[in-house]
Amino acid sequence: MTRPVILGLTGSIGMGKSETARMFRRQGVPVFDADAAVHRLLAKGGRAVEPVAKAFPGVERDGAIDRKALGAKVFGNPPALRKLEQILHPLVRQTEQDFIRRACRRGARLVVLDIPLLYETGGEGRCDYVAVVSAPDFVQRYRVLARPGMTEERFARVLEQQMPDREKRKRADFVIQTGNGKGFALSQVKSIIKKITKPKRKSLRYRNERNRLRYGNHRA
DSSP: OOOOOOEEEOOOOSSSSSHHHHHHHTTOOOOOEHHHHHHHHOOOOOOOOOOHHHHHHOETTTTTEOHHHHHHHHOHHHHHHHHHHHHHHHHHHHHHHHHHHHHTTOOOOOOEEEEETTTTTTGGGOOOOOOOEHHHHHHHHHHHHTTTOOOOHHHHHHHTOOOOOHHHHHHHHHEOOOOOOOOHHHHHHHHHHHHHHHOOOOHHHHHHHHHHHHHHHHHO
């Protein structure tokens, strides 16, 4: 079986990444949703419930992790956030690998890894290509501040944890602009799929080696 081409999909808060991921799905491309994987791991019966509850006493409710209580402990607390990541990241990685194996057995030629903090966690090393979803600053701000419970302060704290959009765009193989409507974004998605569904394997190996030289071997 030939491994499918792996496209990492990422973007800062409010850039339209979730809607873009849905566009890929509607084109028949299997999409791994890292956030959804975390939700399942923290839900009742999830593999992360026991270790997270042990590391953060008081966050378990009826056999599941209370995400609001957990967020109160880690948001704005870098040491606590790192502790949580050390628990969750290996479990999410295993779930991701299972997803790719299933896609491979089904004969998928392309899969998308929808990972919000792809660059921040060094995840680009697991991808053949990376697409960054982007929009103008004023569009991003409007979208984010329209969310229930969002404040300027909270928005600023989220941005502090994310690589700047300009740096992501500089590193990416593709940039999907979402500020000009869904139709324009969809045309970009279709173009990307067309370009990479028949890649030359040699060029992919070269790209991964190039990234190792550029960014080092720090990937988790």
